[in-house]
Amino acid sequence: MVEICQQRCEYHARPLAVDVSAPRFEWQLASDQRDVRQNWYRIVVATDAAALTADTADLWDSGEVTSADTTQVAYAGSPLPPTTRCCWQVHAGLADGTQVASPVATFETAPVPNAWAAAAWITRRRPMDATDDHRPAPYVRRRFTVTRPARRARLYATAGGIYQAWLNGAPVAATRFAPGWTDYDKRVQFHGYDLDARLAIGDNTVGAVLTDGWFSGYVGPFDTREVWGKQPCFRALIVVEYIDGSRDVLGTDESWEAAFGPILAADLQRGESYDARRDLGDWSAAGVAGSRRWQPAVAVDGPAGVLVAAPGPLAEPVGELAPRARTEPMPGSQIVDFGANIAGHVRLRLAGPAGTIVRIRHGERLDADGCLYTENLRGARATDTVVLAGGPARVWEPTFTYHGFRYAEITGHPGPLADDDVTAVAVSAAVTGAGSFSCDHELVNRVHANINTSLRANFIEVPTDCPQRDERLGWTGDAQAFAPTALRNADLAAFYTKWLTDIDDTREPAAPLPDMAPCKILPWAVAGSPGYADAGTIVPWELYQAYGDRRVLRTAYPGMTSHVDFMHRHNPDLIVRNDRNNDYGDWLAPVDTPKDLVATAYFARSARLTADTARVLGGETEHARYAELADQVAAAFVAEYVGDDGALAADTQCAYVLALAFGLVPAERAPALARQLARVVTRDGRVTTGFMAVGHLLPTLTATGRHDLALQLMLAEEYPSWGYMVRAGATSIWERWDSWTAERGLQDPWMNSFNHVALGAVGDWFYRCLAGIQPLEPGYRRVQVAPAPPGSLRAVDATYQSIRGAVRSSWQVTADSYYLQVSLPANTTGTVRLPAVGDVYEDERPVTASAGVRDVRVDGSSTVVQVGSGSYRFTVRNAAVATSGA
Numbered sequence: 001m002v003e004i005c006q007q008r009c010e011y012h013a014r015p016l017a018v019d020v021s022a023p024r025f026e027w028q029l030a031s032d033q034r035d036v037r038q039n040w041y042r043i044v045v046a047t048d049a050a051a052l053t054a055d056t057a058d059l060w061d062s063g064e065v066t067s068a069d070t071t072q073v074a075y076a077g078s079p080l081p082p083t084t085r086c087c088w089q090v091h092a093g094l095a096d097g098t099q100v101a102s103p104v105a106t107f108e109t110a111p112v113p114n115a116w117a118a119a120a121w122i123t124r125r126r127p128m129d130a131t132d133d134h135r136p137a138p139y140v141r142r143r144f145t146v147t148r149p150a151r152r153a154r155l156y157a158t159a160g161g162i163y164q165a166w167l168n169g170a171p172v173a174a175t176r177f178a179p180g181w182t183d184y185d186k187r188v189q190f191h192g193y194d195l196d197a198r199l200a201i202g203d204n205t206v207g208a209v210l211t212d213g214w215f216s217g218y219v220g221p222f223d224t225r226e227v228w229g230k231q232p233c234f235r236a237l238i239v240v241e242y243i244d245g246s247r248d249v250l251g252t253d254e255s256w257e258a259a260f261g262p263i264l265a266a267d268l269q270r271g272e273s274y275d276a277r278r279d280l281g282d283w284s285a286a287g288v289a290g291s292r293r294w295q296p297a298v299a300v301d302g303p304a305g306v307l308v309a310a311p312g313p314l315a316e317p318v319g320e321l322a323p324r325a326r327t328e329p330m331p332g333s334q335i336v337d338f339g340a341n342i343a344g345h346v347r348l349r350l351a352g353p354a355g356t357i358v359r360i361r362h363g364e365r366l367d368a369d370g371c372l373y374t375e376n377l378r379g380a381r382a383t384d385t386v387v388l389a390g391g392p393a394r395v396w397e398p399t400f401t402y403h404g405f406r407y408a409e410i411t412g413h414p415g416p417l418a419d420d421d422v423t424a425v426a427v428s429a430a431v432t433g434a435g436s437f438s439c440d441h442e443l444v445n446r447v448h449a450n451i452n453t454s455l456r457a458n459f460i461e462v463p464t465d466c467p468q469r470d471e472r473l474g475w476t477g478d479a480q481a482f483a484p485t486a487l488r489n490a491d492l493a494a495f496y497t498k499w500l501t502d503i504d505d506t507r508e509p510a511a512p513l514p515d516m517a518p519c520k521i522l523p524w525a526v527a528g529s530p531g532y533a534d535a536g537t538i539v540p541w542e543l544y545q546a547y548g549d550r551r552v553l554r555t556a557y558p559g560m561t562s563h564v565d566f567m568h569r570h571n572p573d574l575i576v577r578n579d580r581n582n583d584y585g586d587w588l589a590p591v592d593t594p595k596d597l598v599a600t601a602y603f604a605r606s607a608r609l610t611a612d613t614a615r616v617l618g619g620e621t622e623h624a625r626y627a628e629l630a631d632q633v634a635a636a637f638v639a640e641y642v643g644d645d646g647a648l649a650a651d652t653q654c655a656y657v658l659a660l661a662f663g664l665v666p667a668e669r670a671p672a673l674a675r676q677l678a679r680v681v682t683r684d685g686r687v688t689t690g691f692m693a694v695g696h697l698l699p700t701l702t703a704t705g706r707h708d709l710a711l712q713l714m715l716a717e718e719y720p721s722w723g724y725m726v727r728a729g730a731t732s733i734w735e736r737w738d739s740w741t742a743e744r745g746l747q748d749p750w751m752n753s754f755n756h757v758a759l760g761a762v763g764d765w766f767y768r769c770l771a772g773i774q775p776l777e778p779g780y781r782r783v784q785v786a787p788a789p790p791g792s793l794r795a796v797d798a799t800y801q802s803i804r805g806a807v808r809s810s811w812q813v814t815a816d817s818y819y820l821q822v823s824l825p826a827n828t829t830g831t832v833r834l835p836a837v838g839d840v841y842e843d844e845r846p847v848t849a850s851a852g853v854r855d856v857r858v859d860g861s862s863t864v865v866q867v868g869s870g871s872y873r874f875t876v877r878n879a880a881v882a883t884s885g886a
């Protein structure tokens with residue numbers, strides 16, 4: 001049986017505000033059969049689901065399109081009407097002659113820009129004497145009446161700052177930190193919310209709570225705040241569509257009411273202060289009566305940027321942790337250990353007399369006395385405060401802040417707190433489509449788990465460097481290093497699409513790409529550095545490989561050429577000696593590599609990716625121009641740095657790894673460099689790369705025939721290594737190899753995060769090499785499953801959730817047999833390369849007799865077969881298992 005599932009539009013299952021004119025559709029074919037192929041598809045889009053079945057689609061009927069495409073299929077019907085619910089269905093014809101139809105899915109178009117004229121930016125002005133601890137959060141609301149049955153009601157909302165929208169007594173969504181973080185001078189995102197379930201005929205109340213967030217709160221280091229505005233404001237449209245097709249539109253204006261309530265201050269870095277005695281009661285309940293605390297809202301100038309429908313996901317609660325241990329290092333101060341270093345907040349059940357102040361401080365570690373260690377948070381106060389109102393126990397959690405923490409210190413609570421009074425809530429935007437990986441070596445599994453913990457903690461609006469200290473910025477170097485690993489473990493198509501727009505908003509014309517995005521906080525970082533700026537070529541290319549997304553390439557291409565042309569203009573002899581801006585080199589490497597070498601390698605890489613992108617976009621002349629430049633930079637690199645024996649002027653892992661991974665040396669010279677890399681790794685006996693090369697180290701060793709050395713580095717437990725972190729009790733990936741060492745203790749608190757993603761860039765190798773899953777074509781239409789030789793591992797089981805469905809590679813090795821289970825999604829084909837030769841069976845039959853398996857051949861110490869979609873169980877008996885090799 002074949003079914004169509006996982007229908008999405010612009011990477012969302014049911015988007016409520018789409019403002020691109022040709023939204024893209026995707027679907028998956030699910031089947032337990034082998035060799036399922038789609039010969040054609042037909043997409044129909046209509047404003048009414050009934051029109052789809054009646055074959056009278058009013059928006060688009062693609063007709064039968066001969067194609068195996070199931071992703072990135074762009075709408076090409078009549079212009080989409082705004083604020084409209086569009087129903088869509090896909091029909092597919094399969095190679096065996098059968099046809100399938102999908103369920104009806106929906107997407108909704110956003111209001112057109114002009115529609116926002118009906119909504120003003122509103123707020124309640126803060127008192128002039130607002131201080132850090134008293135920057136009260138405005139509440140705004142509008143009471144309104146619905147007189148007849150509605151068939152659809154939507155809220156479109158945005159803010160300067162962060163808002164949480166409410167309708168009739170409850171928040172309209174569980175998501176956090178809307179409208180998200182952009183350069184608000186350029187672009188402000190809005191979201192659509194479905195009000196259908198809670199809108200009443202009769203009295204209704206819609207409202208929002210507004211806090212500073214990135215807009216007017218603390219952002220980045222150096223006590224920087226009010227980067228985009230002075231105080232939060234809100235703008236919204238409520239569109240009610242009645243059964244007869246007529247509509248009412250209610251926009252924010254001075255007929256809304258505004259009040260200050262219990263939130264005394266809320267800041268992403270400082271924390272939230274809540275005085276329950278100032279509670280506004282059921283302030284957004286339907287039919288709530290007016291009161292003197294509410295005054296007319298005032299219209300203000302909001303952020304200057306254009307309003308756009310948010311393409312990416314908001315953060316949301318993704319998991320809860322119960323206390324693992326509790327201690328009381330000082331009377332009245334409880335320390336709770338949640339067992340993992342997350343981003344999020346603590347939820348408490350509290351009881352006590354009115355006026356009691358309960359304080360929750362957060363930290364990643366404890367000091368030698370068992371007290372909370374917060375020095376490495378720098379200016380981030382990370383403290384939530386609740387003033388109790390008396391009365392029965394009440395559950396409280398902050399809504400407008402997050403902290404990076406494993407431990408919380410709770411002071412001021414009058415009585416003991418039970419374990420179930422205290423919960424840590426992890427918050428992240430990296431929610432869906434997680435890959436999975438496990439093997440028979442616990443250390444590797446722990447590293448994988450720690451990578452995912454840091455991934456979740458650092459994917460909140462932008463790929464951040466860290467979630468705890470006064471930084472939390474979209475550093476491009478960290479992001480490019482980690483992107484391949486992140487994309488293996490989570491579905492980040494929408495997330496990165498949004499962040500690439502942030503890069504594009506940040507960059508200046510005829511300049512290098514930036515060191516971070518958004519960047520208004522640190523203007524000197526707009527002109528980026530080697531390996532950082534290159535995120536603007538690398539991340540779009542990684543997205544293209546993962547999802548086959550050409551649109552991100554098209555958006556990124558002008559930035560790519562601007563960056564590469566700048567590097568070329570300023571470095572005419574092609575060795576990057578000039579204008580390296582804030583050059584960080586191979587950041588935080590235990591062994592330094594000359595910065596010009598690293599910079600030149602990344603210049604060559606970006607030139608190559610720009611050439612490759614030009615080819616995908618159909619610009620052959622541009623392709624030729626940048627390909628020639630890439631060749632020339634590579635040649636200059638060789639002439640400048642590579643000796644006759646393949647030894648590099650800089651005898652470091654980073655230097656060899658970048659030269660090999662970026663293909664900078666001619667094929668005939670690569671083996672000599674690979675031997676030198678093996679020599680250096682053997683000499684060092686440990687990892688000595690920093691952010692710029694760490695993700696390439698193990699894959700390069702594996703690809704050049706030294707998988708044994710790659711495994712050796714992975715399984716090492718001496719400093720510096722991933723194993724060392726694990727042995728030291730890490731539950732996440734540290735910023736530095738020496739964030740803590742047995743000899744020196746904690747690093748300088750000025751720069752010592754225990755939750756940084758970059759050194760976790762090794763996680764791609766788990767999927768790419770240990771499990772051997774790789775796309776042979778962008779978007780995984782053709783897949784390779786080629787596990788590396790087992791070496792000292794006995795088993796690996798990994799599943800990658802590709803945009804076409806799950807790809808699984810699960811192998812085991814025994815004394816005389818090698819087993820490999822492979823699953824490929826319907827409508828894909830694959831090359832399976834088993835690192836063993838012998839008597840090969842599939843599902844207990846000789847492999848040559850197996851349906852769906854073709855072209856069985858032996859290639860050196862591997863058995864190679866071609867397969868169609870479906871699941872296969874290969875066994876090699878009397879196996880000669882490969883010991884090394886690619």
Ligand code: BGC
Binds near residue numbers: 465471475477
């Ligand atoms: C960040 C890094 C970043 C760096 C640039 C740090 O403060 O945390 O991860 O790459 O600045 O040097």
